[in-house]
Amino acid sequence: MITWLIALVCSTAVGARIGRLTVRPPSLARVSIAVAAISVTAAATIRTRTVTEVLDASGPGTAATGFEICWIVFGAATALIAAASVPRLSRGPQWPLPVAFAATAVAVIANELRGPDHHRLTDVFLTVTATFAVVAGLRYARWNPLGRAIGLFCAGSLVVAGIGLHSLAVRPAEHAMPEGLWWAVAVIAISAGCSSVMVEAWLRARVDLRRTRRLWTALTTAHPELLDTDYRSATATLTASDRIAQILDGLYLHAGAGLFAPEPTPPPAGLPEHAAAIARWLHQGDAEPIDPAWLAAPDSVSDRRWIGAVCAAYNSPGQSGT
Template sequence: MIFWLTALAVWIAAGARVGRVLVRPATTVRVAIVVAVACVAAASTVAIPDVAVSIDRLAPGGVRDGERLSVLLVISMWVGFTTATTVVAAATWPITSRKNLRHSAMIIYALGTAVVLAVLMWSARFGWGAVTFGSVVIAITGLRALDWTPLGRGIAIFVAGTALVAALSAWQLRHEILDDSVTARTQEFAWAWSIASLLISIGAIFILVEIWIRARVLLRRVRVLHRVLTERFPEVTQDDAEHTTTVLRASDQVAQIMDALFLQAGSGAFVDGGSTPIEGPERARSVARWVIDPLQSDPLDTRWISPPGGVSTRRWVGDIAVAYAKESGS
């Protein structure tokens, strides 16, 4: 059951990446990510014992010298993953420009196809060797892109999975070199391969999931503030706002709140040299009190509305929304 659930989880990740390509331009990198995750999903599926037995029945005597067809297909899928991920890694190399990335991708895919043919026609060692070398290159390239951002965290998880693939494939290569009698008949450490597959799939969609979660949290946080300001200034809203994605709706509501705040501040027409905006949480509380009762509170100009230095618009609107909820008791 664990193997089935692992394959299902990886296929869900592959579907998410396909959806990303459908709603965004199908760039070389995005397509390569889809291919990589799909190959991992296919490898996880073929590695399921029941599925492997069914596939092996297509070649009861083995492909050559008793080598199981299912194992050769699994190796081929991991070669496909390594090939596609190498294309993604190549996009970050200094010697690769956006113009020649497509040509580089074609060369990499051609090499990967040649390795797959070598696996199916000659020896599985070609596949494990290519997976080991490619995974090491991918992991080293990924380490250069680590950062404490949604993308950086996703890359870190992806690199961890790829590094595990490198270690496992190196073990498989060593095993087959030292013992010719069991060449390509078994795939050891199936549980470790499942972990690697899950890490890769999670890393591939981590940024999508985190951005979606952040959008949901932001929508919940600004719900009351957005309702109050859009009722006060309905001209800032859009008619089809409910038919957009969660991420876009969050961005739209942030923009609408800022537009409404600027309208309430007179759109910059009433800057009279008043008090200088303060910094820190007190500034958000001042704006919140001004939104609650613009007539009785101290008038604020657009300098107070603009996000403080080093603070993104999303975070600033979220801070105002939190302060508004505390000040109004909502």
């Protein structure tokens, strides 16, 4: 049951990567990540007892060999991702890199298929490619959605490199054991790295939609022209982005669209105080005109963060009664 759940997580990562390719221009790195996710999903599927039994019924060691082939494809794709991130390698023509890595992977796979025994070349290939990916990727690990995804992917690749080294040192002639715990760790970490950016974006969008609902409803009720009845965002992320833009436009309309601008005055210095002032103005039914400059996001503050602060202040119980 657990192996099937792991395979399900991997399938989610594949769906996320393919979805990414449909909305963004395909690039060498994006296609390689999708290939890596697909190969890991195939490996996770082979790990399940049902699939292993079906494959081994055609010959002993078939499942283990198929499992290793999946990881060889992953190693080539991962090395290609790492190579695309190295400035010196990415400046020239792009086609030699995939050709070289694909040819190497085919050679390693052919060597693995020569006989029933496991070959050291496979472990060497996995160790080298995974280590290369870790070394190249850790430079981009940061505490942000993309940096966390890279960190997870590198963590999984590091586990793969460790498994390859262990196999070379301890059991060089034996096939991989798909049911091993460390393979499960690698599969989960890599799948999480492939999909975490999209998952975080979706979760962040859901939070934004819930946080902005009250103010957005009030502004669109007062100014129906903010809504485009012929257009509807297809995803939560786009809906949240559209809602932030509509709130910004609604604030400007609510202030008279610049027709009743008072004397310019500096807004409160702090972001919470500034947002609280806007919230108080919104809650006043007969509010005095406000300087439109107050409604724009302060310098160095994103529109999302600014509208989030205004909505938080607007939703505050202390503001609703004023």
